[in-house]
Amino acid sequence: MQLDAAMMGNTLVIRVAEDRIDAASAIQFKERMRDLIETDCNRVILDLSAVHFLDSSGLGAVVSVMKLMAPQRRLELSGLNSTVEKVFRLTRMDTIFTIHPALAQGLRHAG
Amino acid sequence: MQAEGQGARAPPDVLCLRIAANPHSVRDGLRQAMLWAAPYLHSEEARGAAEIVLAEVLNNIVEHAYSGGISLGNAESPFPLPLLGAPAVQMQSGADEAVCLILSPSATGLICLVEDRGARMHGMGPNASAAPDPADLPEGGYGWPLIRALCQDLDYERVGALNRLRFTLPARQSEGCDAIV
Numbered sequence A: 001m002q003l004d005a006a007m008m009g010n011t012l013v014i015r016v017a018e019d020r021i022d023a024a025s026a027i028q029f030k031e032r033m034r035d036l037i038e039t040d041c042n043r044v045i046l047d048l049s050a051v052h053f054l055d056s057s058g059l060g061a062v063v064s065v066m067k068l069m070a071p072q073r074r075l076e077l078s079g080l081n082s083t084v085e086k087v088f089r090l091t092r093m094d095t096i097f098t099i100h101p102a103l104a105q106g107l108r109h110a111g
Numbered sequence B: 001m002q003a004e005g006q007g008a009r010a011p012p013d014v015l016c017l018r019i020a021a022n023p024h025s026v027r028d029g030l031r032q033a034m035l036w037a038a039p040y041l042h043s044e045e046a047r048g049a050a051e052i053v054l055a056e057v058l059n060n061i062v063e064h065a066y067s068g069g070i071s072l073g074n075a076e077s078p079f080p081l082p083l084l085g086a087p088a089v090q091m092q093s094g095a096d097e098a099v100c101l102i103l104s105p106s107a108t109g110l111i112c113l114v115e116d117r118g119a120r121m122h123g124m125g126p127n128a129s130a131a132p133d134p135a136d137l138p139e140g141g142y143g144w145p146l147i148r149a150l151c152q153d154l155d156y157e158r159v160g161a162l163n164r165l166r167f168t169l170p171a172r173q174s175e176g177c178d179a180i181v
Helices: A026-036 A056-069 A082-090 A103-108 B023-040 B044-065 B143-150
Strands: A003-008 A011-016 A043-047 A075-078 A098-100 B015-020 B097-105 B109-116 B152-159 B162-170
Touching: A003 A026, A011 A026, A011 A103, A026 A056, A043 A056, A043 A103, A056 A075, A056 A082, A056 B044, A075 A103, A082 B044, A082 B143, A098 A103, B015 B023, B023 B044, B023 B097, B023 B109, B044 B097, B044 B109, B044 B143, B044 B162
Parallel strands: A011 A043, A043 A075, A075 A098
Antiparallel strands: A003 A011, B015 B097, B097 B109, B109 B162, B152 B162
16 A cells, blocks of 8 residues: 655645555555654645545545544545545545545645 | 457356455456446446445455355355356356356346355345444445445345345446435
8 A cells, every 4th residue: 555645835645656445455544544644734635636446445444544633633635536536425424524626726725 | 258359349248256255356356347347337437336336245245244254065166156047257266265246237237146155144234224424433334325325226135045135237327426315
């Protein structure tokens, strides 16, 4: 599970460099994210633009990371493709996360 | 084997996959199934929905039906194949085969039959379990609600030691599908 992290101002941007977050990779994802979000920052944006597919295990892992960051920080998402967006919409998790169409909009967003 | 590039559309036939009960085999099986299924699903939307349904169905089996380990009564012939009277296309095999997935085209999409020899799906059937409340930040429980939202004609039955799930993956997914509540 390759996750590329970079600070952009006070925002930690984590790009998932994999095409899937699924039952086979959810635990790895969660463990890598747990380490990365230790970074001192105001905001965290998870860029999912390379992710073509996310199942409910992947969704559960993203939710668990959100919970690890609470209550001080929230996890923001960007770059969801139509299938990934569908999973968030059908489960109504799109009401819980701040979702930016693309990373650029997320970085402009005041948080 | 399913041939590719032999015309605009593959001829009607049947795909049969046997998938070992672990997440990596599910991922491989899913890739093969979607490669085969793509010509029968008429939009990116429909293909995405089909992949979600198949992933959730297979993951449910691995995580719940087989959560107590695999115990095949008859290891030599775990499934009564071929079930649809058509020659089986065996793309995956191994000693620990545990899930049988069969896809066949219909007028409206793909008919799917999934069988396993795991535990009865108590409380996990297609008519059980409401969608979790997102405000509770649940980390699971989305599988069946997603399956119900994205497929048609869902039917689960326990046949002897078999779990048998049937459903249809629509060739055209209606746009703007609402939440699963």
